[in-house]
Amino acid sequence: MKRQQSGFTLVEIAIVLVIIGLLLGGILKGQELIENSRVTNAVNDINGLKAAYNAYLDRYRRIPGDDNSFTTPLRGSEWTGVTAGGGNGVLNITAGQTFSGAGESTAFFQQLRAAGFISGDKTETGAAVVPQNSWGGKTGVTNAAVQGYVAATKLICLSNVPGKAAIAIDNRLDDGLSNSGSVRSTQGANVTNPGAAAGNYSEDNSYTVCAQL
Template structure:
């Protein structure tokens, strides 16, 4: 009686398959790392570029964007002015209508929204001049300006929804790498959360694959 030989993979064939799988996995991981690095660079550009636009506006008009009274019509049609008190009232993630400034008490969000109208009208950031839409960062979070956050005095720029790997890399590249000290501070946060006034209790960034961070930088 004849026995049938069972064919299978040789060691060489298995080795070739494993090499191919390794190359594919390496390519995927490398691609993910390139995407992450691109996002880090994009957020850093926002943290540096938006304050530069604010300084340029101050140099040109001798006033803060969002807070300037004279930015209203007739200088720019459809654009409103702030109260001129030297403070950009409101929160970095403000969603209030871009009408008049919120007043000396800074209880509203109008001026942090008006800021984008003023910068766009001046041609210092992209977009239609009358648009007060807040720009998004590279991971879909909000980026904006407010007065003080996490114990940082003066005006700050904040950006939200950052994975720990991105937040920690930005902090390490631009500051001291710690979320509770230095000129960049951050905290664990939910989607587009508000930036509190008290110092962060987080001493490090926890990269567990799901935790998001909000960071703010002094300008």
């Protein structure tokens, strides 16, 4: 006797392929949404730090990080233990100190936190005081002549930014070019200090992206 063999019909196979396509499309769309969210968070971090810096200037008439005029009776107990700056009217943070908390970097973040302009623990010092960004890198500050700037320039820098995200940040805030305008980038993964401006952006590379403060 012949044994009948059953299998999938063309309609059933088509339905399975459609379902697989929808699942793959959903995964890819979800990844895109996550990446767009990270870019938005990075842009918000840059704009928020700019706003905090200018608000501090407006309130205290001092540069955050350089300020050394506060005492406990003058500003309250929340300023106890906060690091004072040099008070010379210059934010002293070299390119090599951007993400290390050295120079006046620790004072910069501690003072903004004590004033209530940014969130975070004002007792942190060194590299721990520098906030983490959306890609596991750091969000630091420097005042250096880097990335094609001819003079020392106050910059907010994000390290370990993937190429696609670096392009998106530059396009949102500036001209989309890595070596011109108010947003410039240095090629390098992990915690790469700002240095020479990169050539054309590549999605295959990672960057330290800096925006003028």
